Amino acid sequence: MSTKKPNLFYAQSGGVTAVINASACGVIETAREHRNEIGKVYAGLNGIMGALHEELIDTSKESAKTIASLRSTPSGAFGSCRYKLKSYAENSQEYDRLMDVFRAHNIRYFLYNGGGDSQDTANKVSQISLEKGFPISCIGVPKTVDNDLPITDNCPGFGSVAKYVAVSIREAGLDVASMCASSTKVFVMEVMGRHAGWIAGAAGLARKDIGEAPHIILFPEIPFEKDKFLKKVQSCVKRFGYCAIVVSEGVREKSGKFLADAGGKDAFGHVQLGGVAPFIAEMIKQNLGYKHHWAVADYLQRSARHIASKTDVEQAYAVGKAAVDFALAGKTAVMPIIVRRQSRRYSWHIGEAKLSDVANVEKMMPRNYISRDGFGITQAAREYLSPLIKGEDYPAYKNGIPQYATLKKILEKKKLKAWRPKTT
């Protein structure tokens, strides 16, 4: 075994968020505080692909100021990827390659910043590293805008998209309210959440008083019923003059078919261009005749660092920091989680979960968080969601534009041959 200090490998995985770099900041700043125990912090260029291709960003080349500014920079500063490792039995060469790279660069700590799939990968790497006689401390760092990881009270990345969605529908709702007497009466905003309705639900926080936006939320958890929905739209317009709707991209028919897919092709098999928002808007126009507008926030919502939740930023940083602390404590196959204290005023601390308990489990909105009619959130949901969007944490601006970190991304010298996986 090398007498050199062990190095740390950190990678970002899957869809990026407004605060995943705050976790990176927590990892790197904490590692730098432990120079006696940790050598270099390498970050994978484009996530785990960077490990497979031995493209290791040497973060020691980045200044303290640059690393600090990661805290307020959205997206994945080192690059992320959609790439799920198969099981060892199915594709052992990927794990063997990872072990080769980790060994070649004396990497003894592997911190993987992602959702359920990534925690599964980190768990496997931990096992295999033990089997291969080169034990690596593998720590998951939770991240997902979908808020669907189990055990942890909530997921870093979610609070900020939740805040964006709530603020956006509040603002757009005021816009429609002010014009509805003579113009647009229905507004539809599409938000993310293919399986779980957490993001759509968070929009409900925008409403303080009855009659305010959003009037209707469509959740993936509640099968879409056209007649019931149209009746609700009509009653909102009659009662309040307008109707603001938030629709999750994952809304489905009873059959399980995505609503967006249902309208996704015309009778001749041509692909429909729109998402679910224009589909819903058009349905309303055709059936009720109301003038409508629609918005699709798409990536804007998950990259909106300018309106990030302070709670979210702090938690994202904290799980990054805790991951390093866990690694230094000799732990492996665990993930720091957010634990909500049982207290009147919201407070939280970092806890710990086994990766084997986290991997590949999706946490949906509980039914008691959704109102009986299926179109809104309950008080229980409000109490859960509200603290997560609390506080503002603005980035620095120059000439009106946020100053986001730009990294040098200098790669460590390769020690191995290029990776040419055999086709499996």
Add this chain to the structure above:
Amino acid sequence: MSTKKPNLFYAQSGGVTAVINASACGVIETAREHRNEIGKVYAGLNGIMGALHEELIDTSKESAKTIASLRSTPSGAFGSCRYKLKSYAENSQEYDRLMDVFRAHNIRYFLYNGGGDSQDTANKVSQISLEKGFPISCIGVPKTVDNDLPITDNCPGFGSVAKYVAVSIREAGLDVASMCASSTKVFVMEVMGRHAGWIAGAAGLARKDIGEAPHIILFPEIPFEKDKFLKKVQSCVKRFGYCAIVVSEGVREKSGKFLADAGGKDAFGHVQLGGVAPFIAEMIKQNLGYKHHWAVADYLQRSARHIASKTDVEQAYAVGKAAVDFALAGKTAVMPIIVRRQSRRYSWHIGEAKLSDVANVEKMMPRNYISRDGFGITQAAREYLSPLIKGEDYPAYKNGIPQYATLKKILEKKKLKAWRPKTT
């Protein structure tokens, strides 16, 4: 003539903005400073409709704190409308009715907060009030996200949507950049601007260095050429790994047909659901095969008070204040404008334009603001646009949600019979 103090009527007109209420705040606060000269400030419920229907919100019933909070509240707090008065010859009863209402409530000041059409209306009311022997001081208050009013250097409302658009494409661009190695390669964001490309152009401010988003801007002023566009997309993806595109809703083919309309119907005449962003995204996918995402900001962009430009808020307030000052100085048929000083550091002051010069003239992006290839902005455009998005002016938050003003909107007692216009 009544010995009572003359009253002031203020109305919001057309599409609302993030800062039109800041103008209202400027009007009302300034009027309150001149209690000896101005009686009540009435605001039209839903704009000029409120005058026609004698629905006059008595703003004296709103507290100083509420009026102050209008400065940081988006949309039209008193309601706006899309309603253009015809010429006196075509529909004299509307003007007669306005005069009746103004006379009944001793309204001697008419402040109309809107775009080109509204300034035209204010101008006509001024003339007619003179002809009718009940002279009213009619002052326009400029407002439009489209930035297309002439004479004024820029329009209140534009700076904030410009900032929203620039910040959003910067953030979404970072998102795409971080994932493009294995996922989405093309991102298309649709913005407002049916005739003029100012909003689309402002997105160009997001780019500081070559290779950053946005790589392509599609302006209404530049006829869309499919092959040239696709070639540019391809070269961006090859060179930078991804391509972020901002498209104005008003982009047209050479024939003058809106691009969104071109894709707006299928061969069987069915209305297409999507806007121009999904149309462009689909075109790229079909021709180049790249994985894409798209966003349509719609009302989110013009209501985004949370990311308003400080310059814009200050100017919106200033034109409201100046309108009252003009009225008190006995002026009529004029509009306060923003005048940019010829100095190295950006500064501005309030000037004055005749409504007759402002009405019904649209200011397009000058050709020298658009790069030679038609896909970007020039240094001249940057110098013009950059100061307009400068500075942040955050609203107050409570529990993570902006605290926007809620008005009582108490109506003045009616003195006239209900208005039942004869069909013309």
